[in-house]
Amino acid sequence: xxxxxxxxxxxxxxxxxxxxxxxxxxxxxxxxxxxxxxxxxxxxxxxxxxxxxxxxxxxxxxxxxxxxxxxxxxxxxxxxxxxxxxxxxxxxxxxxxxxxxxxxxxxxxxxxxxxxxxxxxxxxxxxxxxxxxxxxxxxxxxxxxxxxxxxxxxxxxxxxxxxxxxxxxxxxxxxxxxxx
Numbered sequence: 001x002x003x004x005x006x007x008x009x010x011x012x013x014x015x016x017x018x019x020x021x022x023x024x025x026x027x028x029x030x031x032x033x034x035x036x037x038x039x040x041x042x043x044x045x046x047x048x049x050x051x052x053x054x055x056x057x058x059x060x061x062x063x064x065x066x067x068x069x070x071x072x073x074x075x076x077x078x079x080x081x082x083x084x085x086x087x088x089x090x091x092x093x094x095x096x097x098x099x100x101x102x103x104x105x106x107x108x109x110x111x112x113x114x115x116x117x118x119x120x121x122x123x124x125x126x127x128x129x130x131x132x133x134x135x136x137x138x139x140x141x142x143x144x145x146x147x148x149x150x151x152x153x154x155x156x157x158x159x160x161x162x163x164x165x166x167x168x169x170x171x172x173x174x175x176x177x178x179x180x
Contacts, residue, residue: 041072052076058094061169086152094144102126103138105147111135119163134159141170
C-alpha cells in the first residue's frame with residue numbers, strides 16, 4: 001500500500017512539474033509575441049533619397065551611390081561600404097528628439113575609450129571605441145545631428161573622411177539654400 005501511495009504521489013508531482021513547465025513556456029511565448037507585434041518605425045527606401053526625405057521631413061545632404069537608405073519620422077539612415085569588407089551606418093536627424101547628448105547612433109555598447117576629438121574646423125566629434133578602433137562617432141552640425149557606426153571599427157583617418165564628406169555636403173546644402 002505504501003508503494004502504491006508513493007507511486008501515485010510521484011506521478012502527481014511529475015504531472016504538476018510538467019504542467020508548470022508548459023505554463024512557463026506559454027508565458028514566454030506570450031511575451032515573445034508581444035515583442036514581435038511592435039511596429040518597426042523604419043521604412044526601407046532602397047536607394048531612393050527622395051522617399052526618405054518625404055518620410056523624415058528633411059533632406060539628407062549626402063548623395064552616395066551603392067548605399068541603402070532607411071527613414072522614419074525625423075531621421076534618415078544610410079548604409080554604405082567603407083571598404084570591401086566593412087559597412088558604415090550614418091544617421092542624421094534635424095531635431096534633438098533622438099539625441100542622447102548628441103548620440104543618435106542607436107548603439108548602446110559601452111566601449112572603454114570615449115574621447116572628444118577636434119578636427120580641422122574645430123568641430124567636436126565624440127568617439128567611442130577600444131583605442132585602436134573607433135566604432136561610433138557623433139557630432140552636431142548646423143542642420144542637425146550626425147552619427148556613424150561601423151561594427152568592425154574605423155580608423156581616425158576614416159572618421160576624418162566621413163566628417164569631411166558630411167561637412168562638404170552641409171556646406172553645399174547651406175550654400176544652395178542661401179541662393180534661393
